[in-house]
Amino acid sequence: MISLLPAHADLAELDDEALAAVYAYPDDLAAPWVRVGFVASADGAAAAAGRSEGLSNAADHRVFVLLRRLADVVLVGAGTVRAQDYRGARRPTIGGSTPPPIAVITGSAELDPGSRLFTDTKVAPIILTLPTAPAERLARLTAAGADVVVLERLTPDALLAELAARGLHRVLCEGGPAVHGQFIAADAVDELCLSVAPLLTGGTAPRISAGPDGALPRSMRLVSALHEDGTLLLRYQRDTPIG
Numbered sequence: 001m002i003s004l005l006p007a008h009a010d011l012a013e014l015d016d017e018a019l020a021a022v023y024a025y026p027d028d029l030a031a032p033w034v035r036v037g038f039v040a041s042a043d044g045a046a047a048a049a050g051r052s053e054g055l056s057n058a059a060d061h062r063v064f065v066l067l068r069r070l071a072d073v074v075l076v077g078a079g080t081v082r083a084q085d086y087r088g089a090r091r092p093t094i095g096g097s098t099p100p101p102i103a104v105i106t107g108s109a110e111l112d113p114g115s116r117l118f119t120d121t122k123v124a125p126i127i128l129t130l131p132t133a134p135a136e137r138l139a140r141l142t143a144a145g146a147d148v149v150v151l152e153r154l155t156p157d158a159l160l161a162e163l164a165a166r167g168l169h170r171v172l173c174e175g176g177p178a179v180h181g182q183f184i185a186a187d188a189v190d191e192l193c194l195s196v197a198p199l200l201t202g203g204t205a206p207r208i209s210a211g212p213d214g215a216l217p218r219s220m221r222l223v224s225a226l227h228e229d230g231t232l233l234l235r236y237q238r239d240t241p242i243g
């Protein structure tokens, strides 16, 4: 048994620059790299009262903000956007002048054009949807300032091809569990950044991924483990080559 990785792993000891180095994406990405970010309770809940805020704390929030600042795009399912009343990211990316856009996966396009996603953002949200979404909804979202993209499929490969075409390679997927489950099933998760908060929730909360049974477990390698006030900040990377 060994101590936490890396050797000096107390989050409070790391300044912002050192923390950014811990979470750096690989250099010179030629294709999207999917980093998934979640917070969970110690008994595995991904939400408290339907939202993740009840699980978060200062340490998780510090890493949450940093992960956004390191990303080219924040990819998230419409379920999470609706449950958490998402707004645009606030802080500019490191080395950039604007925050990353929020890219929302939605088959229904059932998003409120008056919600914070559209009214409280510095960059246009990207709405990734299907030809079956009602045209009037798409028109309302476009009028609200969104960049609406209609794709034939919302599979991980189709979504990532669209992001790649835009040069958005550093992908931060903020879930939710349904989206995460699809990316795991498609073997499209390169990295998982997981905050484990020192809480027990009980109840019927979701896990951090959901989907059909049957996929073989994906092997991941623990590449860093930080700690602050009882919260573990774990970073796993895929252990096997893609494909």
Ligand SMILES: NC(=O)c1ccc[n+]([C@@H]2O[C@H](COP(=O)([O-])OP(=O)(O)OC[C@H]3O[C@@H](n4cnc5c(N)ncnc54)[C@H](OP(=O)(O)O)[C@@H]3O)[C@@H](O)[C@H]2O)c1
Pocket (backbone or CB within 6 Å): 037, 038, 039, 040, 045, 046, 047, 050, 051, 052, 055, 076, 077, 078, 079, 080, 081, 083, 084, 105, 106, 107, 108, 109, 110, 154, 155, 174, 175, 176, 177, 178, 179, 180, 182, 206, 210
């Ligand atoms: N602990 C954490 O860090 C964390 C992070 C994120 C979320 N959460 C929690 O997770 C819950 C929400 O998660 P969720 O699993 O219900 O929702 P989700 O994964 O955020 O979004 C699911 C929605 O995304 C769209 N979608 C996803 N894949 C699609 C596909 N292949 N084709 C068409 N549409 C697709 C659909 O939207 P439409 O219905 O619009 O078609 C679907 O209903 C909330 O309680 C939230 O607080 C927790």
